[in-house]
Amino acid sequence: MKDIPEDMIIGHEAMDFDHYLQRLAIEEMTVLSKSGKEFDLLKKYVDQSHGIKSRNYKVKDIFRIMRRDEVDRFENSKFSDRRLLWHGSPVTNYGGILSQGLRVAPIEDPMTNELLCKGIYLADMASMSASHCRSDSTGGEALLLLCEVELGKSVQKLFSASLKTGDVAKKQDKYSSTLVRGRTGPTKWIDAGVVHQSLEGISMPDPNFKPSDTSSPHAISNYNKYICYDEAQIRLRYLLRIQF
Secondary structure (H helix, E strand, O other): OOOOOHHHOOOOOOOOHHHHHHHOOEEEEEEOOOOOHHHHHHHHHHHHOOOOOOOOOEEEEEEEEEEHHHHHHHHOOOOOOEEEEEEEOOHHHHHHHHHHOOOOEEEEOOOOOOEEEEEEEEEOOHHHHHOOOOOHHHOOEEEEEEEEEEOOOOEEEEOOOOOOHHHHHHHOOOOOEEEEOEEEEOOOEEEHHHOOHHHOOOEEEOOOOOOEEOOOOOOOEEEOEEEEOOHHHEEEEEEEEEEO
């Protein structure tokens, strides 16, 4: 394991980092070289999925991570259609996220303050997830996750979400996730194996193309929103330290 900057854990005192990772059940946390292809392509994914009206931020560090429990769980997963998607959360939540993984929970829409259905919320636009990373108390620094997500064979496609969206999907017993369409989204998807060989078979937006109009005039949100209802559908892959 490479040395990890101790200040990555924002707001924590310096401590033995290997011991800290063991407590969090983290099998691997490798700092990516800023001159390497892996860092470059992931940074492009961030840069190309940044909304025009979103707050500006820059990538400071990228860590390839692996949680102990998620590898075995994914090997036995019943889901399919794997995507590399973003998830944002305040820094104070990351102790629980790294030790337990992402949890199904209700979420408040930052634009409308409306409570949405229980699920794990992800995005193909980094700025969509970054909007959930409150950073005022951490000097503008925030943490952003890039996750391997199994959407499943059947995806419920809507133009808006509500508190009952998840109940409808599960009641019909045929949808394993929901895509809430936005007005802007990826132009092209490619195999994420170009980033790292362990990502082969996972789809990600092509970082060489800017997002484009999704031809969804009835969409309420600017960007696509993905909702998963089972924690087994998510595997943490990268942790990014960003500065607003």
